[in-house]
Amino acid sequence: MIRTVQLILSDLRAKAEWCYETRGWKGIIKVLLTDGTPAMIWYRLMQWARRWQLAPLEMFFNRMNTMCCGCIIGRGAEFGAEFVLIHSLGVVINGNVRGGTGVKIEHQVTIGAEKRQSPVLGDNVFVGAGAKIVGAVRLGDGVKIGANAVVLTDIPAGATAVGIPAKVVRIVEPNAIELRQ
Numbered sequence: 134m135i136r137t138v139q140l141i142l143s144d145l146r147a148k149a150e151w152c153y154e155t156r157g158w159k160g161i162i163k164v165l166l167t168d169g170t171p172a173m174i175w176y177r178l179m180q181w182a183r184r185w186q187l188a189p190l191e192m193f194f195n196r197m198n199t200m201c202c203g204c205i206i207g208r209g210a211e212f213g214a215e216f217v218l219i220h221s222l223g224v225v226i227n228g229n230v231r232g233g234t235g236v237k238i239e240h241q242v243t244i245g246a247e248k249r250q251s252p253v254l255g256d257n258v259f260v261g262a263g264a265k266i267v268g269a270v271r272l273g274d275g276v277k278i279g280a281n282a283v284v285l286t287d288i289p290a291g292a293t294a295v296g297i298p299a300k301v302v303r304i305v306e307p308n309a310i311e312l313r314q
Contacts, residue, residue: 137181140214144173147215151237169240172202172221176212183208212236213256220262227251232258233274243267255290275305 142161148170149160164170175198182191191208198204204221207228216232218224220240227246233256238244241263244252250269254260258272261280266272273290282299291305 134181137177140180140216141174141177143214144177144216145170147235147237148173148217148219151217151219169202169218169221172198172204172206172218172224173216175202175204176206176210176216176218179206179208180211212254230254236260239264239280252284 145161145164146156149164150156152167153160153163175194179191179194179198182194195206195208198206202221204218204224206224206226207230209228210226210230212232213234213236215235217237219237223241224238225243225245227244229246229251230244232254235257236254237259239260239262242260244260244266247268252266252268252270252272254272255274255276257274258276260266260278261282263281264278264284265282266278266284268285270284271287272278272284273288273292275291276288277293278284278288278299279293279295281297282295283297284294284299286298288294288299288301289304292301293303294301
């Protein structure tokens with residue numbers, strides 16, 4: 134449970150920094166009162182129950198996320214620390230999706246499987262409102278997906294992709310990504 138509390142705190146700090154440019158307690162308190170935050174907490178509790186093979190609790194936390202937050206995150210989905218749902222309404226994430234540290238997701242995003250193949254997201258990935266990421270695609274570290282983009286192919290590290298289907302419009306060198314963080 135300690136690991137889960139640490140993950141929740143890292144998520145809350147990351148959201149406070151994103152929304153209010155502070156990782157302090159004032160920012161965390163504000164974040165606790167914003168939409169998206171309950172979905173992040175239900176998700177982490179679901180992960181905890183899954184790790185301990187507490188299937189009834191896992192299903193309960195999953196259902197609470199759906200009913201209370203309008204957010205569907207498959208029970209097997211795995212995201213690293215600093216996972217942020219900026220707004221959770223309409224978010225749908227397949228249970229086989231894997232994401233690194235610092236993944237930030239806007240509302241109405243779908244990250245789904247195609248032919249049983251699911252996306253893998255790197256570290257520090259941002260997914261804009263309404264974007265769809267489908268199939269066996271990989272998003273490199275530092276990728277930004279624009280609003281309403283439909284990602285059907287791999288996106289390299291440091292790239293910004295927009296459009297339907299998504300096309301890379303900009304690439305920031307990996308060293309520049311590390312310097313910004």
